[in-house]
């Protein structure tokens with residue numbers, strides 16, 4: 001090496017050491033948060049709105065001088081597809097993953113892939129079982145407490161029934177009800193149903209369960225199932241409890257196809273507060289919903305991603321049980337729906 005080159009090399013080394021010292025960072029700390037988002041099914045109404053919120057929050061990090069990239073993949077319901085997508089996102093250089101499992105009981109392959117490259121995973125919305133969360137210490141979960149949403153839906157129904165004696169249309173002192181359930185095995189399906197019904201019973205309301213149907217969170221399926229229920233029970237149904245807004249809207253769609261008069265309609269309750277759900281509350285077609293805080297979840301995921309990648313700010317994250325974050329639900333009725341636009 002010539003003297004000039006040696007001098008140059010020495011100078012560059014000094015400059016880079018100086019830069020590292022002044023930033024206070026480890027030499028291998030990345031300067032960009034490259035987030036890979038794996039979604040179980042982007043045609044799910046709530047999740048597509050959820051993903052829009054996350055994109056906004058990740059963009060917002062730029063205002064704090066944090067560079068970000070976001071790669072989103074849709075597994076369309078298949079765990080195998082999702083495993084391949086995670087492989088692809090890791091190969092593309094993602095340094096943190098945000099995973100909405102297709103099958104919430106089957107995260108092992110994804111955990112192994114991420115662990116091999118030391119890339120942390122934030123699971124969201126579809127909660128892995130507790131033992132799987134113990135497979136590695138860089139696993140996190142962001143979501144909401146299913147029980148709380150069920151209790152709130154029950155409370156909304158109690159308030160409506162106590163307030164309006166016409167809901168018991170046949171005046172037999174009991175409320176004839178049906179339930180539209182989400183995917184079997186999902187923490188938000190069975191737990192919501194149980195707690196909504198328990199809350200009604202505990203408040204002294206006499207219930208008569210006519211039937212329940214599984215409609216996998218989906219509006220079209222719910223419409224179809226509800227058409228069957230209407231054919232079977234005619235005007236008997238007084239209350240429809242749906243595990244989410246899209247299924248409550250599907251039930252409303254079914255009544256529209258039968259051209260029911262207002263006085264023959266049951267009351268409907270959903271959960272989520274999607275755009276269409278809130279609009280139906282505003283129009284008085286849905287008696288109530290329970291707001292699922294997608295904005296809050298997206299905000300905390302953006303912060304956590306940045307903290308995990310950049311190595312600072314973990315102390316500001318409001319963890320429960322070290323690695324879980326649950327954002328609260330809120331009840332929505334005609335009275336307060338404008339607060340949620």
Ligand code: GAL
Nearest residue numbers: 044046047126188217244272
């Ligand atoms: C629930 C939500 C449903 C559906 C489901 C998918 O939390 O209420 O609408 O999006 O997650 O996992």
Ligand code: CA
Nearest residue numbers: 168172174176
């Ligand atoms: Ca009745």
